[in-house]
Amino acid sequence: MAESLFTVHHSDTKTKARTGVLNLPHGTVQTPVFMPVGTNGTVKALTKDDLHEIGFEIILSNTYHLYLRPGTEVIKTFGGLHNFMSWDKNILTDSGGFQVFSLAQMRKIIPEGVKFRSHIDGSYHVLTPEKVVGIQRILNSDIQMQLDVCSSWGVDKKEAVKALTTTDAWLGRALATWKNAVNEGYEGKLFAIVQGNFFKDLRTQSAELALKADTPGIAIGGLSVGEPYDVFAEYLSFTADLLPKDKPRYVMGIGTPEYILDAIEQGIDMFDCVLPTRIGRNGMVFSRKGPFALKKAEHQFDHSPIDSECSCKVCRGYSRSYLRHLFKTQEILCSMLASYHNLYFLHSLVKEARTAIETGTFSDFKKSFLSDYKSGA
């Protein structure tokens, strides 16, 4: 019998938080896990050695972007994305659906899938559930996502139902294609995506459909799409409770310490976000006492590191004064160091959360961390 994909190690008694391990084709992944985003096959401003040094066991990359550039015909000659980008650990790829809806110049849902024009050169493309599984197979993704339809905060129920129905129909087609690929030796795992917008009956219905498909893992989609924090928290908790305990749960697009700790508390195992690297390139950095902007005048003569409790190479080697100077002079090194620190910070936060879960102190850890974090840098 094949080793199971996911094993829960420890379940918190006071919250729904849990630790576990994912057994994936490119090694194990301790959960909960934050996955940095490498949109174009590179986590922006970091080398693969940086990612190893921080300790990441899995990163995310974007099917939509890689499909357009460099194109699957290039990556295919490398036997997948790992060799192309020189990353020997795991890669999760999204389906490209979210980017089609947020980036493409035009998109239209047709029975086959989604038709759109590239945001780069305006060329026409069609992505179908089958094609998206095939692309991710060429990428040799360790975890791949089904093509889905994500609806925004504020749409009416009719539109939410339509998105859900299409998502479910596409899941069936993705699943069949993926099963064929597995029979042919492909080792990546397919995750279904629960939609249903902000309607509890639809969330329940979508979760039931995903469970019925029995994919190796399940993602909660359609959160962080413009809704207020309380609504996010309510629907995160509600949807998480609908999912089976023995499968890994993934919430897409979560990257602030507050949201990450909430997700962990609700029993979410995996999350990703561009936020730490994006804000890093804009000179904004995380610290135990909250995020702050490097450019602020108060840092001009400040010899202290970004975060005196952080043990990353940026905090061990460079002062706020120097980083502020790099930001003001628009040096690439500022993006490199700020991105590195922000990812190290989130990786450490999640690692500490894992330890707290194992020792039964997660609630106290979360409370204490957030109390400091909101005290102001």
Place this chain on the structure above:
Amino acid sequence: MAESLFTVHHSDTKTKARTGVLNLPHGTVQTPVFMPVGTNGTVKALTKDDLHEIGFEIILSNTYHLYLRPGTEVIKTFGGLHNFMSWDKNILTDSGGFQVFSLAQMRKIIPEGVKFRSHIDGSYHVLTPEKVVGIQRILNSDIQMQLDVCSSWGVDKKEAVKALTTTDAWLGRALATWKNAVNEGYEGKLFAIVQGNFFKDLRTQSAELALKADTPGIAIGGLSVGEPYDVFAEYLSFTADLLPKDKPRYVMGIGTPEYILDAIEQGIDMFDCVLPTRIGRNGMVFSRKGPFALKKAEHQFDHSPIDSECSCKVCRGYSRSYLRHLFKTQEILCSMLASYHNLYFLHSLVKEARTAIETGTFSDFKKSFLSDYKSGA
């Protein structure tokens, strides 16, 4: 008796090439040496760890830029540029004169020095020979340059004489200030700069004035200022012959393999240039078979490294296909990897030249290298 600044190890019998070692406050430097440029207190797109890894023992930084941003008052609180930028090896700083003439919005030579407006905010400043020594002392530069007046290719003799006369007058004032600083414990070395434009009698006169000042080292200025290659080569050779054998000789602004090998052949010990990092950020890379652009279509499916003979981490870890993709998607990693490789390439070239000098094979090495290099990548 203090250890001497410079020791010649080996002099080539067929050419004027030589190897040696500089004994500087932040360690020894093997010569000939190529110094990467860190304009704003960072070699663009590289970390200090990258510089250590490649093996650089000295880098260059720009007084003009650091004086304007972050300002000497900031760097003073760090006890110098080394601590500010976290670089524990040697730093050579230029005088700022060249930048005043090439970057500032307005500049006027007055008896005191040079008056100019900042290219950043238009503010008025005056740099004098004394002030420039003082700034570089605050930077704690291991080698500092006198303030000079550099004239362009094509100016008439009258203007060349004027530039030379001013440069000499400023040398005297810089020297007096530097000697006072040394008496107060400053360990950095002052280099005079030979000007004289493209008039041999003026070059001779300027060299005599520099020799008379007896500074620890001497730079040849006013080359690579727009003149044709043959004129450059002629004046490099002519001026180098005017300099004493026991002092280190520095030519500013040389950064292509061809010019570097010429300079070494003429007995030049030190050179620097922004070129390897600047072209790297534009996706142009050095190889044994000549420089080439990563963006070229022929690299789309090319799994080979930039240079199969290069042992740098970029050539060991990444393909031309991937680097082309990074360039096309404007990823920061492209600048990081191309800059790293280009600096590694020049560092290796100079190291191999040193070995060739020591083994009496420099002429053959130069000929063989250039034959490959001009064969086309």
